[in-house]
Each structure stands twice: as C-alpha cells, then as structure tokens.
Amino acid sequence: MSAPADVGHVRAGVLPAEGSRLRWALTDAATLTGRYLAHLRHQPAELAGAIGFPILLVLMFAFLLGGMMAVPGGGDYRQALLPGLFTMTMLFGLSATMVAVVTDAQRGITDRFRSMPMAPSAVLVGRAAADMVTSAITLGALLLVGLAVGWRPSGGPAAFVAAVGLLLLLRFALLWVGIYLGLLVRSPGAVTAVQTLEFPFGFLSGLFVAPATMPLVVGAVAEWNPLSSTAAATRALFGNPGWGGDSWVAQHPVLMAVVWPLVIVAVFAPLSVHRYREMSR
Amino acid sequence: MxxxxxxxxxxxxxxxxxxxxxxxxxxxxxxxxxxxxxxxxxxxxxxxxxxxxxxxxxxxxxxxxxxxxxxxxxxxxxxxxxxxxxxxxxxxxxxxxxxxxxxxxxxxxxxxxxxxxxxxxxxxxxxxxxxxxxxxxxxxxxxxxxxxxxxxxxxxxxxxxxxxxxxxxxxxxxxxxxxxxxxxxxxxxxxxxxxxxxxxxxxxxxxxxxxxxxxxxxxxxxxxxxxxxxSRVGGDRIDLVVHHPADLPAAAGLVRRVTGSEPEVDAATRRVAAPVGDRMAALAAMVHGLREEGIDAEDLTVRRPTLDEVFLQLTGAPTVEVAA
Structure with missing residues (x-):
C-alpha cells in the first residue's frame, strides 16, 4: 500500500504485457495526436498563419498576377489557378511538419520519448495524424476562399471528394519528408533553407503555368514534378481547365497523383522510423 | 545484489x-x-x-x-x-x-x-x-x-x-x-x-x-x-584568524607547536593555517593555548580540504567551474 502523496517506491517494470504492443502503439499515437492538437488550441495564431498565408497567395495570384495569365486552348485562368494553389498549400505543410519535429528534438522532448518504453512509430504517427488534421482545416478554409473569389468546381460531388482526397494524399506523403528532414537536421537555420526552397520547387511545376511554355528541359522536369500530377489531376476532377500536354506523365495525371505520393511514403516513412531509432547514435 | x-x-x-x-x-x-x-x-x-x-x-x-x-x-x-x-x-x-x-x-x-x-x-x-x-x-x-x-x-x-x-x-x-x-x-x-x-x-x-x-x-x-x-590530498587543515595583527607571531608559534609543521601566515587576512594530523587533539590544544597566551581569536576551524582542492590535485587543472 502506498501513501497518496508518495513520490513512489520503485515500481518500474509495472508495465503492460508485451502482447498488447500494437494496442499501445495506437494508444500512444492517439495521446500524442491529442498533444499536438492541444497546441493548436493554445496557439491559435499559428493555425491562423498557416491558413492566412495561402489565402494571401490566392488573393495575389487572382487579383494581381492573374489578369495577364492565359490558359492555352482557352479557359479562365482563375479556374486553373486554384487547384494549383491548393497543391502549393500541401507543399507548405512540409516545412510546418519539419519545424514541429526540430523543436521537439531541440527541447529534449524527443530524447525523453526515446528513453521511454514507447513504440517508436507512435511519436511519428502521432505527428502525422495531427498534421493531417491541421491540413484538412487549412484546405477546407482555402476551398471556401476559392469559392468566394469565383472558383467554380463542376465535376460533381464524387469527383470533388476524390480531388480533395488526392490533395490530402500528397500532404500525407510530404509530411513524411518533413519528419525525415526534421530528424536529420540540428538547427532551425536548416528549416529556413527548406522553407525557401519550397518556392522554386513549387514554381518548377505545372502549378501556375503550363510546362509547355518553359524551355524544353525545364518543362520536362516540371511535368515530372509530383506536384504537377496532383494539380493536373485535381483540375480534371474539379472540372477546371488545365494545360494538357503530350507526354505520358501529362496524359495520366490521376494515376500519377496516386503513384507519386505512395512512392514518397514508401521511401520516407521507413527512413523516418530508422532515423528516429538511430538518432545521434 | x-x-x-x-x-x-x-x-x-x-x-x-x-x-x-x-x-x-x-x-x-x-x-x-x-x-x-x-x-x-x-x-x-x-x-x-x-x-x-x-x-x-x-x-x-x-x-x-x-x-x-x-x-x-x-x-x-x-x-x-x-x-x-x-x-x-x-x-x-x-x-x-x-x-x-x-x-x-x-x-x-x-x-x-x-x-x-x-x-x-x-x-x-x-x-x-x-x-x-x-x-x-x-x-x-x-x-x-x-x-x-x-x-x-x-x-x-x-x-x-x-x-x-x-x-x-x-x-x-x-x-x-x-x-x-x-x-x-x-x-x-x-x-x-x-x-x-x-x-x-x-x-x-x-x-x-x-x-x-x-x-x-x-x-x-x-x-x-x-x-x-x-583524504587523497592529505588530511585536515587548521585555520586560525586573529583579531589583532600584533598577535600573528605568537599565533604562528602556537600553531607550529600544536601541529608540528611550519604554518602559512597571511598578514592581510590575519590568518594562520597548517595541516593537522589528529583533528580533535589539535583543536583542544589550540583552544587551551589561545587562552594561555591571551591571543584574541576571531575564528578557529579545523576543516577538510574542499573538493575543489581534490580536483586540482587530480587533474592539475584549476577548479572545475573555471576549467569549464
């Protein structure tokens, strides 16, 4: 019997049986998802920033740059623009994930988790789940802003849901890249570098202009950019005008918008788990 | 175990x-x-x-x-x-x-x-x-x-x-x-x-x-x-601080007799210090001697060396805080 305010006589090892490992991995992941979501409630400004920046981009592209842009083969540029901006927003999530991972590592919280009898996957899955919630909120807000500035999806409800699913699938893939890079780097300076590189990576694609208008080699690279497939696929599903293109990858946007994220997850999720286990070893 | x-x-x-x-x-x-x-x-x-x-x-x-x-x-x-x-x-x-x-x-x-x-x-x-x-x-x-x-x-x-x-x-x-x-x-x-x-x-x-x-x-x-x-850096030390600088020679003589070794005398702090073997006997002899000779002592301690002194001895480095 222990007194209520007892700091505790040694009782290490009083832990659940090995058999319930999977259940505990899921419980741990859920506990950590709850932690990250509690952060959102305590820091609403951060979420507002994550939503506000892409909204600003929508307004800039729609009202400042969009007037000069033309869609090859005709069509309203704004209708083609919004799916590109939705995709770009999924890309920005990469550095958001990375910031959270680097912050935990720097504060010693990651080390504490690693010294505890927890499933290694739980920390990463918890992070991933919370970031997906944040991204879904952000994307929802952005869809509404799109509608407010005159974007009109016309592909029907099923295609609409499929398009949103493809955007979130891309986000899910990129967050594993963010987790991996966050575990790899040691300084916040590296996060700034990644944030800066997101822009050229986003522009070297079919998000905002047709790759056909780019120099030959650059255009080919842009067509094979995974972001281009997601943007082209969502344009098709939303019933918005797109750039088209003769290359194989441009002809199969929906297929590639599924394949690319799966390839990225297949590479970066195991890398992340390995890195988490072997961190600073 | x-x-x-x-x-x-x-x-x-x-x-x-x-x-x-x-x-x-x-x-x-x-x-x-x-x-x-x-x-x-x-x-x-x-x-x-x-x-x-x-x-x-x-x-x-x-x-x-x-x-x-x-x-x-x-x-x-x-x-x-x-x-x-x-x-x-x-x-x-x-x-x-x-x-x-x-x-x-x-x-x-x-x-x-x-x-x-x-x-x-x-x-x-x-x-x-x-x-x-x-x-x-x-x-x-x-x-x-x-x-x-x-x-x-x-x-x-x-x-x-x-x-x-x-x-x-x-x-x-x-x-x-x-x-x-x-x-x-x-x-x-x-x-x-x-x-x-x-x-x-x-x-x-x-x-x-x-x-x-x-x-x-x-x-x-x-x-x-x-x-x-x-104990690696030797035994205890006796520290005597006198009230009047004029008492320093007599104090040094007393410490020399009690400890059997030549004391360090610091005139600025009016301090006399020396290593000591049997701490309790030395302390008793010091108290007795001070009264006998009418020396006005401000402070008298027998102390162990500090861990700073130990560390200095072990590593040849100054105190750990300074080394860091």
Missing part, C-alpha cells in the same frame, strides 16, 4: 570526430545510492548518460541497468529508467498538469490513473498552485521540478540526471536537491552528472571523477566517497 548500473570499458567516438569521447569508461553503482559523475565540459559525462539510457550506442564495452544490457535489451532497460536531460524536456505550451497526464498516459497508466498520479506528483513537488499554468511561464526551478516529476511517474529503478541544476539560481538548485533526496528515500538509484563540486558533495554517496588526460579520451580518473577523495 545486482548493481543498479554497470559499465565496463565503454568506448565511444562520434563520427567525424578525432578524439574518443569515452575511452575505457567503467562504473558500478549499487542499488539505492546516489552516484555523481563529476568532470569539466567535454569530459564525456553526457555521452556516458546517453549510452546508459539507450539513446546512443557504444562502439565497444558493455553496460547494464538492473541487469539488462543497454545494447541488446534496450526495451527492458527503458522500463527501468527515468531521464532528466540538460534541458527541461517538458511541453512548454501545455500546462503542468496536462504534461503529467500526457506522460502518464505514455507510461501506459489508465486515464484515471494518470490524472490521480499527476495530482499526487504536483502536490509532492509543490506545483499544485501552478498546475493550470502554461509551462512556458514557469521559473527555471519549477520547470526542473516538473521535469523530475515526469521522470518519477513510474518511480523508476534508476534515475539519470544530466546536470540537473545548470542554469538555476541558488533557490532553484536547493529545490531540485530536495526533490532528488526525496526520490532516493523511496529507493530509487540516482546517477547524476554535474560540474559543480558542491552539488556532488551535497547529493552523492560516491563520486567518479571523469576527465580527458592528455591524448587519452574521457575516463574515470578517481572514484570514491567524497571523504575518500578528500
């Missing part, structure tokens, strides 16, 4: 670094004791802690926690240990109570169990009043206490404290020391690193002095109780 912590001939070189961080590190800590790892920055203290807590893999050598091998039985080791690193590893955004409940859940307490354990620990560590406040607004000492409370959720068999009071003010340090003493009273074994000699003196039953010596990487250069380490 199985030692709580053992390490045998641990070697570790960080990739890309020339020197060995640890070069033949040995340690054995009996259960229920506090062991201090003392040494300057870069001596390998944190490396040793990271290896023992399964965060870092040793290049060679063997280490166990409660009989479990840190390399091959890491999962078992993690069930035995608590770790308080150099940074208070608690969630800055959440409040104190939510931190404890969250970590309690991660230690697989039931939701109700995690909540009641959180309240117990808040009470025990004097944080009940701050339970609902975001940890970002805690003082350094409060944050450390919360950190300790988190590591005590399961009352681990072995608790690792890596420089637990670095950066704290004297009051914060005293708070942490009290908390550590309470944990030890519950049966927890503590392995503590510090660069503060007085901290090792206050808390540790035994001390390992860790240092880089010349070409050799970090290893234990001396081990023992604080008293044993002190």
């Amino acid at each position: 199985t030692p709580a912590v053992t390490a045998e001939a641990i070697r570790k070189r960080y990739p890309g670094s020339g020197a060995l961080a640890l070069d033949g590190f040995d340690l054995s800590v009996p259960p229920g004791t506090v062991h201090g790892l003392l040494g300057p920055n870069g001596a390998g203290k944190t490396t040793a802690i990271r290896i023992l807590t399964t965060l870092l893999r040793a290049d060679s050598g063997r280490a166990t926690i409660a009989g479990f091998d840190v390399g091959t039985q890491a999962a078992h080791v993690r069930r035995q240990i608590g770790l308080v690193g150099q940074y208070a590893a608690v969630d800055e955004i959440l409040d104190g109570r939510r931190n404890l409940v969250m970590f309690g859940r991660l230690f697989h307490l039931s939701p109700a169990g995690a909540r009641s354990r959180a309240d117990e620990l808040l009470e025990r560590f004097g944080l009940t009043g701050a339970a609902g406040r975001s940890v970002g607004r805690y003082s350094g000492g409060m944050r450390r206490r919360l950190d300790l409370a988190v590591s005590m959720i399961l009352a681990p068999a072995v608790l690792f404290l890596d420089e637990p009071t670095t950066g704290l003010d004297p009051r914060g340090r005293a708070e942490v020391w009290d908390a550590v003493r309470a944990l030890v009273a519950g049966g927890t074994t503590v392995l503590l690193t510090t660069q503060y000699l007085d901290e090792a003196d206050q808390l540790a039953d035994r001390i390992s002095v860790l240092a880089h010596m010349g070409e050799v990487g970090g290893r234990v250069i001396a081990e023992g109780t604080p008293d044993e380490l002190r």
Whole structure:
C-alpha cells in the first residue's frame, strides 16, 4: 500500500504485457495526436498563419498576377489557378511538419520519448495524424476562399471528394519528408533553407503555368514534378481547365497523383522510423 | 545484489570526430545510492548518460541497468529508467498538469490513473498552485521540478540526471536537491552528472571523477566517497584568524607547536593555517593555548580540504567551474 502523496517506491517494470504492443502503439499515437492538437488550441495564431498565408497567395495570384495569365486552348485562368494553389498549400505543410519535429528534438522532448518504453512509430504517427488534421482545416478554409473569389468546381460531388482526397494524399506523403528532414537536421537555420526552397520547387511545376511554355528541359522536369500530377489531376476532377500536354506523365495525371505520393511514403516513412531509432547514435 | 548500473570499458567516438569521447569508461553503482559523475565540459559525462539510457550506442564495452544490457535489451532497460536531460524536456505550451497526464498516459497508466498520479506528483513537488499554468511561464526551478516529476511517474529503478541544476539560481538548485533526496528515500538509484563540486558533495554517496588526460579520451580518473577523495590530498587543515595583527607571531608559534609543521601566515587576512594530523587533539590544544597566551581569536576551524582542492590535485587543472 502506498501513501497518496508518495513520490513512489520503485515500481518500474509495472508495465503492460508485451502482447498488447500494437494496442499501445495506437494508444500512444492517439495521446500524442491529442498533444499536438492541444497546441493548436493554445496557439491559435499559428493555425491562423498557416491558413492566412495561402489565402494571401490566392488573393495575389487572382487579383494581381492573374489578369495577364492565359490558359492555352482557352479557359479562365482563375479556374486553373486554384487547384494549383491548393497543391502549393500541401507543399507548405512540409516545412510546418519539419519545424514541429526540430523543436521537439531541440527541447529534449524527443530524447525523453526515446528513453521511454514507447513504440517508436507512435511519436511519428502521432505527428502525422495531427498534421493531417491541421491540413484538412487549412484546405477546407482555402476551398471556401476559392469559392468566394469565383472558383467554380463542376465535376460533381464524387469527383470533388476524390480531388480533395488526392490533395490530402500528397500532404500525407510530404509530411513524411518533413519528419525525415526534421530528424536529420540540428538547427532551425536548416528549416529556413527548406522553407525557401519550397518556392522554386513549387514554381518548377505545372502549378501556375503550363510546362509547355518553359524551355524544353525545364518543362520536362516540371511535368515530372509530383506536384504537377496532383494539380493536373485535381483540375480534371474539379472540372477546371488545365494545360494538357503530350507526354505520358501529362496524359495520366490521376494515376500519377496516386503513384507519386505512395512512392514518397514508401521511401520516407521507413527512413523516418530508422532515423528516429538511430538518432545521434 | 545486482548493481543498479554497470559499465565496463565503454568506448565511444562520434563520427567525424578525432578524439574518443569515452575511452575505457567503467562504473558500478549499487542499488539505492546516489552516484555523481563529476568532470569539466567535454569530459564525456553526457555521452556516458546517453549510452546508459539507450539513446546512443557504444562502439565497444558493455553496460547494464538492473541487469539488462543497454545494447541488446534496450526495451527492458527503458522500463527501468527515468531521464532528466540538460534541458527541461517538458511541453512548454501545455500546462503542468496536462504534461503529467500526457506522460502518464505514455507510461501506459489508465486515464484515471494518470490524472490521480499527476495530482499526487504536483502536490509532492509543490506545483499544485501552478498546475493550470502554461509551462512556458514557469521559473527555471519549477520547470526542473516538473521535469523530475515526469521522470518519477513510474518511480523508476534508476534515475539519470544530466546536470540537473545548470542554469538555476541558488533557490532553484536547493529545490531540485530536495526533490532528488526525496526520490532516493523511496529507493530509487540516482546517477547524476554535474560540474559543480558542491552539488556532488551535497547529493552523492560516491563520486567518479571523469576527465580527458592528455591524448587519452574521457575516463574515470578517481572514484570514491567524497571523504575518500578528500583524504587523497592529505588530511585536515587548521585555520586560525586573529583579531589583532600584533598577535600573528605568537599565533604562528602556537600553531607550529600544536601541529608540528611550519604554518602559512597571511598578514592581510590575519590568518594562520597548517595541516593537522589528529583533528580533535589539535583543536583542544589550540583552544587551551589561545587562552594561555591571551591571543584574541576571531575564528578557529579545523576543516577538510574542499573538493575543489581534490580536483586540482587530480587533474592539475584549476577548479572545475573555471576549467569549464
């Protein structure tokens, strides 16, 4: 019997049986998802920033740059623009994930988790789940802003849901890249570098202009950019005008918008788990 | 009885670094004791802690926690240990109570169990009043206490404290020391690193002095109780401070007769000091002699050498704080 305010006589090892490992991995992941979501409630400004920046981009592209842009083969540029901006927003999530991972590592919280009898996957899955919630909120807000500035999806409800699913699938893939890079780097300076590189990576694609208008080699690279497939696929599903293109990858946007994220997850999720286990070893 | 912590001939070189961080590190800590790892920055203290807590893999050598091998039985080791690193590893955004409940859940307490354990620990560590406040607004000492409370959720068999009071003010340090003493009273074994000699003196039953010596990487250069380490630099010293500078020659003569060795005389501080063999006899003779000769003494002490003096002797370096 222990007194209520007892700091505790040694009782290490009083832990659940090995058999319930999977259940505990899921419980741990859920506990950590709850932690990250509690952060959102305590820091609403951060979420507002994550939503506000892409909204600003929508307004800039729609009202400042969009007037000069033309869609090859005709069509309203704004209708083609919004799916590109939705995709770009999924890309920005990469550095958001990375910031959270680097912050935990720097504060010693990651080390504490690693010294505890927890499933290694739980920390990463918890992070991933919370970031997906944040991204879904952000994307929802952005869809509404799109509608407010005159974007009109016309592909029907099923295609609409499929398009949103493809955007979130891309986000899910990129967050594993963010987790991996966050575990790899040691300084916040590296996060700034990644944030800066997101822009050229986003522009070297079919998000905002047709790759056909780019120099030959650059255009080919842009067509094979995974972001281009997601943007082209969502344009098709939303019933918005797109750039088209003769290359194989441009002809199969929906297929590639599924394949690319799966390839990225297949590479970066195991890398992340390995890195988490072997961190600073 | 199985030692709580053992390490045998641990070697570790960080990739890309020339020197060995640890070069033949040995340690054995009996259960229920506090062991201090003392040494300057870069001596390998944190490396040793990271290896023992399964965060870092040793290049060679063997280490166990409660009989479990840190390399091959890491999962078992993690069930035995608590770790308080150099940074208070608690969630800055959440409040104190939510931190404890969250970590309690991660230690697989039931939701109700995690909540009641959180309240117990808040009470025990004097944080009940701050339970609902975001940890970002805690003082350094409060944050450390919360950190300790988190590591005590399961009352681990072995608790690792890596420089637990670095950066704290004297009051914060005293708070942490009290908390550590309470944990030890519950049966927890503590392995503590510090660069503060007085901290090792206050808390540790035994001390390992860790240092880089010349070409050799970090290893234990001396081990023992604080008293044993002190006796390495000779015995006690007698210190006499007189009121009137005119009494200094007579005082020096008295100390010479009592101790049988030539005293050091410092006119500026009116101090006479000399090493002494039998401390009690010397003290009695000094009191008697002072009265006999009518010397007005301001202060008379027989003291052990400080750990600063020990460290100086062992490493040839100045005090640890200065070396760091």
